[in-house]
Amino acid sequence: MTHPRFTGGVELATGIGLRVPHYNHILAEKPAVGWFEIISENYMVEGGRALEVLDRILEQYRVVQHGVGMYPGDAGGIDFAHLRRLKKLVKRTKTPWLSDHLCWGSVDGSMSHDLLPIPFTFEAVRKTAENLRIAQDFLELPLAVENVSSYGEFRDNEMTEWEFLAEVAEAADVGILLDVNNIFVSSINNEFDPLEYVEFVPADRVAQIHIAGHSRYERFIVDTHDHPVIDPVWKLYERAIERCGPVATLLEWDARIPSFEEVWTEAKKSEGWRAAALERKQKNDDHAAA
């Protein structure tokens, strides 16, 4: 079960990513969505429509910040100018926790703007955990790191990806945003058992789960977030909930975005899987106690 210190004690059920094509619908209809996730960097601006809309959303909904620009795997250290801007937005949104990707993205001040996978080495665990600790202390709220999708593996790897994720989270004392679609995508591209990954993750650290769709090509799967969630990903989700308890669940849909209703209907499917998982967990707990 997730420890409340990784979510600031806030329990959330199903949410979706706040996206520009849905702004007018949400403001006009005020749909009964559990919560919204925002991409922090889209709102780290001075004024304008994005912040106006955000302020109106914040009057009605809980908003959780998700970032794409922290790059905790950067060997050059953490970018304090970025953290200062991030903290300003945290004060506005009152996000209960804040997530970003377990990746690197810049060298000597030049940004790649990509979520690049980190080599799974002990040295990278040390450096990444150091960066995350600094960021978490500076931001003064629980941080969660997300596993990224990847399309190849480093020859230098000294452990599996799931061991690396667990080592970093323990060493930095941060939470985990477990993206079960990313696990599935990487498992096909890098040929591992995705269930082994889900079974290994430290359940008490999982603050949030991402579900999403992807695109399948001849040799690789690409993490495109432009399709409904497929059954093997739902099965990983179900097992993650069975292990971690009722974790906040967020559907990402970032390209070829359909209507608000379509996205929300897809997100709500998680509730059936979640209920089945929690029922099984209860039965297992009862059986263990008997």
Ligand SMILES: [Fe+2]
């Ligand atoms: Fe994700």
